[in-house]
Amino acid sequence: MSSGQTPRTVQPVILCGGSGTRLWPLSRTGFPKQFLCLAGNESLFQQSAHRLTALASAQFEVLPLLVVTGESHRFLVNEQLREAGIQLGAALLEPVGRNTAPALTLAALAALESGQDPILAVTPSDHVVENIAAYTAAMQEAIREAEEGSIVTLGVEPTRPETGYGYIQAANDASGHIETVRRFVEKPDLATAKGYLEAGGFYWNAGIFVVKASVWLAAVARFRPDIAEATSKAWAGRKQDSNPEQKFIRPDPEAFAAIPGESIDYAVMEHGPGSEFAIKVVPLAAGWNDVGAWDAVWNVLPRDESGNAHQGDVIAQDSRNTLVHATSRLVGLVGVENLVVVETPDAVLVADKSRSQDVKHIVNALGKQQREEHMLHRKVHRPWGWYDSIDEDERFKVKRIQVNPKASLSLQKHHHRAEHWIVVKGTAEITCGEKTFLLTENQSTYIPLGEVHRLYNPGMVPLELIEVQSGTYLGEDDIVRLADDFGRSGQ
Template structure:
């Protein structure tokens, strides 16, 4: 039977438990925590490998955060993958509205498909056995083709208290779901392992678009109606689809599990069958530093050294160094994570609590919970390498053929020194080309623009001076990326 699959990658999370490596504006799904590709790229690649003689796989549908839109496009471009759609949430409303956007897209806008099967995955998981993953998903697709809702379950190998569980009836490759169970305490989690009919909830679902829309309308008509209203106001631009901003903000925030999944097995009259396919493919959700330690290569003492790290007389410890040498002596079950602007030291068993640090940073209005020192932009990135009263020094990289906005600052002047590549500089009425070791001066209040006309990255050092150096002191007049003030 010929059928169309629509891979749906849910990429809107913030990954607060993996701080300081994961930040709100550069979260864990866009980091390479396991292997050479980022978690987002791994998720896309896994789902796009499902095609066979009877199955057509559409380009992936990405549901993500407005703030991450250029990260998403850049990482797809690196893979040479074209998305069917990139759906941008103007604000986070949890996974039920996100999945509903994908289902509405499949219903209304996906060309050449009649009620496709959605293969839905979070963007922040890892799998070590790709062949086993593909086999399990194909089993799930077949089970979902009759209108069933299918979830992938992970057989637990430890009494994990950080996951929800699925209780099944029977055994085999496709098992009826008896109930969804909340995150248990340690004693209950151990009992689940002993009883053997409990699986971790992976958060991966396979179901037809029409089935999700009908189930949501039955159990949460408020979410269904509000999301449909936001979808009706959608606008497409620059490869993105944006639902109505005000309408989307009015959608109740709810997860897929609470909105629909947990209700179906509990209600025999619901009309929707929920099944589970076991997945034994080296799965991890990499939800906290404990999970990163679990999947990483270890030395004879159970230590994990990532980056420029030296570990001595320690056991079961993870040290992740980003920008400098980090050494550790005499540690046991500890996590140490270093970035240029923050260091985390935590008991490995309590790594779930790192999100409390991020919450405190937000309360204190500190930027370290949101931004790295190195900040990515659609045209490249900048790294604030030094700052003091009335001055700031940045290292700036501009991608080939990329252009910054035509802009002006009220409170600062800038000096630009070209380190490598070619810079096209607009300053007032003048336009000049600068190459390596050449420099220029942008006076306070002057309209200016930086561009890279070359085929290699442009790198410059920018020295700012003035009474106020905040990023909000920018008046944009023209911008390739739609950011005009």
């Protein structure tokens, strides 16, 4: 770009769906893989957001982030971006999952609302990239190509004959340079994957796309007009939260549910080569990994001289090539090889590392049995903080609760339980019936059954307290919200 030219406008988009069932018990439906810190001190989602914001330069103006996610994960998105110091442009909240093609179509429609036609830089939320400089260079090359009207994908240069990924075949062996795509191919068998590796010109499909908003909408209208029309209808009926700080946009739920579910690849990319749309691939050699299962997590973690990757309180004797993630207690290993051990406060997984993909069967069984371990951890995150259910029996439950500074729980009441609150750190402002009062450390109060009450942290440090519930029914659905800062009244 010559001096004085206007920088290219880039709209970063993170597709933040999925549940990461193969990383149970750390990943749960209510707290999925992308929000976990599996490698490094940030979650996979936070790492994805930082990689996109790093695209900014004199040549590229990067707009505030668009995130397409589910309704139940909106506060996790908000909080993790706040922790990372990254501005959220908007969270587009899908009432139900409809795969990536409708998700990207939503993002394109939202991007055009500004009156511009930005270049969408679209990535999944749950991948690891080791070489950020190489990733940034490849993405910026893709942006320059997309400005000319191409639909560009990043193809990961394969390091082994992998049967778990789809592949992209370039028209020629591009030798590290941008190339026209000949075809997209499905996950191959081992012999075919070996042939791809030997032939060259084949890349793993990482699900990373760069395309102008208008070009994507034209392509989806060309190849899947049913998706284009239904998504536009859902977008036209959208609603936005009245709280401007939350930036939540909800497409019309009934119209969205009628959208055919389809992936970006099936809906558009596989039809693109040879059409009026130029489909290009930029090779990516940046230490990419989709950490789709525990064996992949083992691959990206530092390991000792025996091949062990251990996190948390672990003592191992005569053990090799193991992965251990200890969350809340000591884990000991003696004389084992190629094992995965993942310990959480409410569940423990022990698996052969070569069978990591089969963890999803455990998750399916938990879902069929409607067990809580399928949905949530014992420690549950809420928009105001979190709670940890540390003990319970038939007629009582004990929780440890943390409330963020200046955050408030809803004004609520319970039909079946009373509550005792003991402040252990910070200051609590309590509303109980007609009274409002302050409690400090080592002070307590009692909330009678059926009484309207609220808990607020007026201080600048987190508020911690112990809650003891007693009553005939202690389920989380025994909450009548009368007012709420997070749009949950009546839920």
